Amino acid sequence: MKNFFLLVTTVLQLSLLSSAQQQQLNYYIDQSLINSPLLKDYHNQVQSIKMDSLLIRAGYKPQVNANSNNSYAPVIKGFGYDYAVTNGANFSTLIGVNQTIPNRKSLSAQFENLQLQGLGISNTSKISEQDLKRTVATQYITTYGDQEQLEFAKQVRDLLTKEEVILKKLTAGNVYRQVDYLAFLVTLQQQEFAVKQLSLELMNNYAILNYLCGINDTSVLLLETPAVEMVKLPGEAYSVFFKQFVIDSLKLLNNKALIDASYRPKFNLFADAGFISSFAYHAYKNFGTSFGVSASVPIYDGRQKKMKYNKIALEEKSRAGYQSFFTKQYQQQVAQLTQQLHATESLISDISNQLKFTESLVTVNGKLLETGEVKMADYILALNTYLNAKNLVTQNRISRLQIINQLNYWNR
Secondary structure (H helix, E strand, C coil): CHHHHHHHHHHHHHHHHHCCCEECHHHHHHHHHHHCHHHHHHHHHHHHHHHHHHHHHHHCCCEEEEEEEEEECCCECCECCCHHHHCCEEEEEEEEEEEECCCHHHHHHHHHHHHHHHHHHHHHHHHHHHHHHHHHHHHHHHHHHHHHHHHHHHHHHHHHHHHHHHHHHHHHCCCCCHHHHHHHHHHHHHHHHHHHHHHHHHHHHHHHHHHHHCCCCCCCCEECCCCCCCCCCCCHHHCHHHHHHHHHHHHHHHHHHHHHHHCCCEEEEEEEEEEEECCCCCHHHCEEEEEEEEEECCCCCCCHHHHHHHHHHHHHHHHHHHHHHHHHHHHHHHHHHHHHHHHHHHHHHHHHHHHHHHHHHHHHHHHHHHHCCCCHHHHHHHHHHHHHHHHHHHHHHHHHHHHHHHHHHHHC
16 A cells, blocks of 8 residues: 555656646636537537528428329229219329418517527526536635645655755764654654655546546646636626526517417418329310418407416516525625635635745754754644644645636625
């Protein structure tokens, strides 16, 4: 197991040192957007709706069909179908043309319905894009935090390694007791374990980052400081999260227009030309044509139209309820995140001030350690205090970036 941890640490260090390239947050976000099958699916759905619009237009163009119906009903020894009904045989080959007369209001309602569907899908795509950006940024910041903690842990380990060489000589000269030297070695070993543990966490989180972005790569590169800055939140009218409620409201209005259009008179022109004959008399003269018009005018449907209106009214109440609840949640979450951000920034400032003193204390104790003028317990206590303060600063800085990332999620 010890050899395994050593191997993992070595591989990670070589991976980090073998490449001078540093990756930025925008690189991973761009890769996730490019590789996302969900966003590609939304794009295809929007293109499909454009095709639906063309299909509606094509449906109102003349429809031409060729039809042929041929039958023969023989009468054998007086047995068979009534000749007056069957004429013995019927042969028809026709080319028919049908033309639905378009209703402008009906067409307008259908096209508006498709347009609203496209807007809804585009808006959902933008929300999914925001979700993906937030998820990738969250994982990037987490991985960057591991990288920062690992780097600091290595610095402390290197410092202790240097001190160990000096302390060993002082112990051999009876300046420090053997028990003090052993206590120091325990601290050094704990720091070695911390480096190995952080190395594994960094490798794991980096792999998750690549997985989220659809990047097939097992190498670990240095991450740049996340370029996450607080951006002013837009008004509700400009937010994709609230725009969906507007689109839903427009869809309900369009549904009423579609209902109204379905109750308007419908007219259809038709014509055909071809050959229809029973071959009973002058079959060569049975070429001809016919044409006409059909109409459908709704008169009474059992008050279905009013019932459909009532259903739309209920759907509008539900939509308004969802919007009101979401607005409250949005305002509460933004206020809570803003409060957390201010508290975290204040805490970072306080800990940073303490960190200056603990760092100075470790430096002074380190120099006194080299001359044997400080107790080992005091040095280890000062070192642990410094480590805790440094880790708290790093954790809160990462927490600050995560909070800003959460706030920026609502920015589009």
